[in-house]
Amino acid sequence: MMGNVGSTLAWLAPNAVWIYVVIYLLTHPHVAEKWGAILNRLFSKISRRAEMRSVALDIQGRIDGFSKSINSEVSGIMPYGVKIEWVTGELTKESFFKDGKIILRMNYHSNQDENVVRAATEYISRGMLSDSRPYVDERIMKSADLISTKKLIEKERRPALQFYYGEILSPARKSDSELDKYVLIMQQLDEHGYFSQILLRELQRLGVTMQFSIPEESVKEETKRFVEFLDEKINKKKPGVDVGTTFVGEKIRTTIVYVARMETVTIEPSLGFIERCVNKGIDTIYVCARGAYNISLVKELEERLESHPKLTRVFQNEVRLPLLRGRRVDNICVRYDVAESDAET
């Protein structure tokens, strides 16, 4: 018995690294795809197939990596991975029409910046919030697509940003001043850390609520008002104003509670505000704070709300924001779903 264990350990020890690598790649397929792209690139000069595999795997790895990270923030925003399917020169008209899909032109891997931007644009406009799209105002959706694609490129292929700005983002902003306004609002929301955590999450929820309903202009209009509300209450918020703020629409009913030293020295006002919201038919409550002290207050608040009969804590995200006014700041956002009750709305 001891001999068996000993020989197993003797085998495992030198192979442990390899076993770890294999398990890691199996559980992180986007990393495997990126490595596959690098390996194929080595042979791309002598093999046509290796060149194509290198281009495809690199794109798949980057997009899948991004969708995994954004889904970990708010699950279900990008429910699909991506697969590049190559079409060769032998495609007939019949099979072209049968498939009914567009065929995107891809360059050699030496122009991968352009390839990634083109594929990301298509992926985001099809794969992100696919159930919600019919119910969201067109400009709001397009702005969300533009900012999400920018985030993808920023995270996964920074050198391609220049191409993205020059060829996609700037022309789109210049061509439509209202779109430009929403792009800037969403960019600012992202800098505050609330673009995906609050805006995309609420748009995703809208898709679930509305599923199979006929899209109505009033709902689209509501998405526009919601974005303007976030701009007013988050982007333009002055310190010391409001413990929390509420948006009550026909489909979106959300409260954002700020826990901040400027507004309160204890959590009692926040608790009182949350309690009033619970009784007003609000669907979701976001509790947000920035900086170590305020985050500790949120954690205290979380403890107090743990046993609340109508609140379910569904998500908590603690991130270090990129530079905000020249310094990095920790940020927390906790989301509570409110159980349906006899609301007084």
Place this chain on the structure above:
Amino acid sequence: MRKHTIRAVHEQDIGELLKSLGLSDLMTKGELRCGICGSTVNLDNLLCIYPSKDEVKVCCKNPECYERVLRETE
């Protein structure tokens, strides 16, 4: 995880594909037009090929044209 498929043609196969779809001659004659903005499409500014009813259409690299193609082929 389910996958969204992006169909793509590599630069090295584009000439053959245009031939198979009957677009090569039109391009040589300078008669191939963007299905959205109507500008002449050549190998420098061709971005994608898409089906529209019974026609094979092409789209130039203008981002607005591409966006409309994405919406029309949803």
